[in-house]
Amino acid sequence: MRIISGKHKGRKINAPKKLPVRPTTDMAKEALFNILNNTYYFEDLVVLDLFAGTGNVAYEFGSRGCDKIICVDENLGCINFIAKTSETLALNISSIKNDVFTYLEKTSQKFDIIFADPPYNLELEGFSKIPALIFKNKLLLENGLLIIEHSKHTILSGLPNFSSERKYGGSVFSFFEAE
Numbered sequence: 001m002r003i004i005s006g007k008h009k010g011r012k013i014n015a016p017k018k019l020p021v022r023p024t025t026d027m028a029k030e031a032l033f034n035i036l037n038n039t040y041y042f043e044d045l046v047v048l049d050l051f052a053g054t055g056n057v058a059y060e061f062g063s064r065g066c067d068k069i070i071c072v073d074e075n076l077g078c079i080n081f082i083a084k085t086s087e088t089l090a091l092n093i094s095s096i097k098n099d100v101f102t103y104l105e106k107t108s109q110k111f112d113i114i115f116a117d118p119p120y121n122l123e124l125e126g127f128s129k130i131p132a133l134i135f136k137n138k139l140l141l142e143n144g145l146l147i148i149e150h151s152k153h154t155i156l157s158g159l160p161n162f163s164s165e166r167k168y169g170g171s172v173f174s175f176f177e178a179e
Contacts (some may be wrong), residue, residue: 002054006042006063008089008141013059016060019077021053023033026150028168032147033060035166040112042066044143048109050100050116050130055093057115062091070111072103074122104133109174110141120151131176135161146176 001023003011015021024032033153036042042064049058052071055078059070071082071093079097086093096103117129127150133139134146148156150170156162156174165174 002146003025003059003063003178004033006060006065007032008059008137012173013054013085015054015081016077018080019054020075021048022120023054023056025169025171028171028173029057029060031166031168032173033064036113042177045112048111051118052082052095053078055085055095057081057117058089058093059085059089059091062086062093067092070094070101071097075131076101079139088133094137101133104137104139107139108112110139110146112141114140114144114146117149120154124154127154127156131159131161135178138179144178148174148176150174
């Protein structure tokens with residue numbers, strides 16, 4: 001994987017093979033950030049990366065100037081890799097080892113963008129629980145955005161607060177906004 005833009009543009013990041021992850025492809029990530037780039041000023045954002053895995057998306061936000069990023073993953077290897085990589089890149093990324101659903105229940109912090117990349121084989125009930133908890137607990141700031149990455153075989157358009165989706169190969173980004 002590589003960082004697409006910003007101060008670390010072109011930098012390759014090699015995650016250990018033993019991590020249980022499926023990083024967002026460079027093509028899909030570039031398309032997503034092209035969308036976000038037209039709406040947000042990255043330096044002002046507070047970002048939450050759920051099911052963070054390698055931290056791929058968090059590094060992209062950090063490279064583009066975002067200085068407040070929290071990554072949550074339940075795998076200690078992933079959390080350690082994110083901490084080490086963010087230190088190497090001098091990015092302000094906090095990594096938290098926790099179950100995502102437990103974290104969403106307990107946090108009171110609010111975010112401009114919440115990105116969730118759960119395992120593609122997560123049941124629809126699990127996918128629907130993500131926006132349900134975020135909107136119930138009011139975790140998005142005004143004009144905030146929830147983005148869930150999922151397989152093209154998972155349909156999230158019927159969930160509350162769904163606004164749109166973009167497809168890139170076998171991946172889909174579903175966007176959710178407060179009403």
